Amino acid sequence: MVKYRMATPNERDECIDLANYAFRFDFETLMPKAYGKNVDSSAMHMVAADEKGRLRAQVAVLPEPLTVCDYTLRTCYLGTVSVHPRARGEGHMKVLMNMWLGELRNTYDMVVLYGQRQRYEYFGFTLGGVKFKYFVGEANVRHALRHANDTGISFCPLFEVVGAESFAHSINTSRHAYIERNVQQLPLIFNTLHQKALGVLDEGMLIGYLIVNEAGDEISEFAMKNTDDISRSIKAYKEYSRAERISIYTPEYDIPLNTTLGSIAEDYVIETSDMYHILDFANVLKAYLTLKFKTTGIVQGEFSAVMDGQPITARVDASGVTVERSAKPDAVVLNKQQAQALLLTQHSRYMAITAPVGWFPLPLFWYKIDKF
Known part of the structure; x- marks a missing residue:
């Protein structure tokens, strides 16, 4: 038994x-x-x-x-x-x-x-969410970053640097969206799925960190304290890694990193990030519409639906986002699969549902070391 x-x-x-x-x-x-x-x-x-x-x-x-x-x-x-x-x-x-x-x-x-x-x-x-993947090769660095001054940039194992735990924790909690990471557990968290944590130093001072794979040609998390150091660090890491081409993952809402990579990368793809099972549609919708409002921008409008039995009306205006746990009489009724396809996937554009342009998919994203 x-x-x-x-x-x-x-x-x-x-x-x-x-x-x-x-x-x-x-x-x-x-x-x-x-x-x-x-x-x-x-x-x-x-x-x-x-x-x-x-x-x-x-x-x-x-x-x-x-x-x-x-x-x-x-x-x-x-x-x-x-x-x-x-x-x-x-x-x-x-x-x-x-x-x-x-x-x-x-x-x-x-x-x-x-x-x-x-x-x-x-x-x-x-299956949904949004994950950008950029590809940066030697020619991209040589031409697009020729004026970036990477003098003084060096790399070392992150947690060999004094104060690395508090530094990495501060960067994480300064993001628009972040998973809570226990400070004492950071050395273990940063090794998840055989990833390696590299500190980025400028004249010996810690200015950021990279989470890279064992081969060193994939950066799953690119974190800089100051956005001005992004280009310099990409240029320096390309030389440091000796990889013919490196790939860099980013969330859609990291505006400084996407702006830089979009201007230099050879190519990029948009991928799904994970699989999601939404239990409270109102809470998830409110949080991620607000994230769009504060980062990539979002058109003003209103959307009302009953999602998996949960009535919701979301509004966006100049002051921000509001979500009510009620639906209009003519609100569309969606089962769980339909509701999540609308909110989480690129295929929402093909659904026969009237929603404000650009609201969906929501930019859900999990960094690799936060996976389990």
């Missing part, structure tokens, strides 16, 4: 062993913020245990408070969806996913994950 329950503290190693066996990864090094040797993450796991107490499957949820333009959203990242090879096809994942979503429904605004699209669409997730 299989029991579905929360993991107990003494099952930490069993949770990690199951994840390692199912995925063929070393989760202690892949995800040290959750599975590091001194981190007890057992409480994040809901498990399926057989009559002998052996774990057959598990699903974990990592709480990630999100601030968007001074609005706090209760979000979490769902991951480590693991089923023992000998227990596959027995329905454990379905039970655990539905149990978790039932637990989260009244306490969170949104659940995030990354996984195979159709598999998680069955549980109400939609």
Whole structure:
């Protein structure tokens, strides 16, 4: 008889062993913020245990408070969806996913994950969000950044610099949107998914940091204290990395970084960022419309709908964004999949729904080290 329950503290190693066996990864090094040797993450796991107490499957949820333009959203990242090879096809994942979503429904605004699209669409997730990816090569730097003075710029492991934790925490919390990162855990967080944290120094003084992959040719997070140092740091890093071409990811709402990269990059693509399951449409809509209003800009207008049973009317005028938990009599009625497709995807433009131009998709974005 299989029991579905929360993991107990003494099952930490069993949770990690199951994840390692199912995925063929070393989760202690892949995800040290959750599975590091001194981190007890057992409480994040809901498990399926057989009559002998052996774990057959598990699903974990990592709480990630999100601030968007001074609005706090209760979000979490769902991951480590693991089923023992000998227990596959027995329905454990379905039970655990539905149990978790039932637990989260009244306490969170949104659940995030990354996984195979159709598999998680069955549980109400939609692939969406907005992620820009720029490609910068040698010719781009030589011509477009020929006047950028990178003299004095150097790089070193971030946490070898005194005060790096408080510096990185300050940059993160100064953003228009950010996941809460525990200062004491930053060295572990910054190593998520085998990423490396490099401090950017100017004459020995810390001016920013880069989160890069093991090969050094992909920057998943480009953070400068002063925007004037963006061009200089790109030029210096291109030389430092010795990569033929580097790719740089950015959120749509990082105006200074997108402005610089848009003027020099050889090419760029717009990608989805994650899969999202919105539980409170009003809270998510208010936060991210406000983010657009304060960054890329947004046309004034009104939109009213009933989204997954939740009545909402959003308005944008010169003073900002308001969202009411009521709908107009002629409001469009959307099920969950339709509502999330409208709010989260580029395909909203093809839907037969009248909405102010440019409102959607909302610019949801997760930095790589905040994933789980």
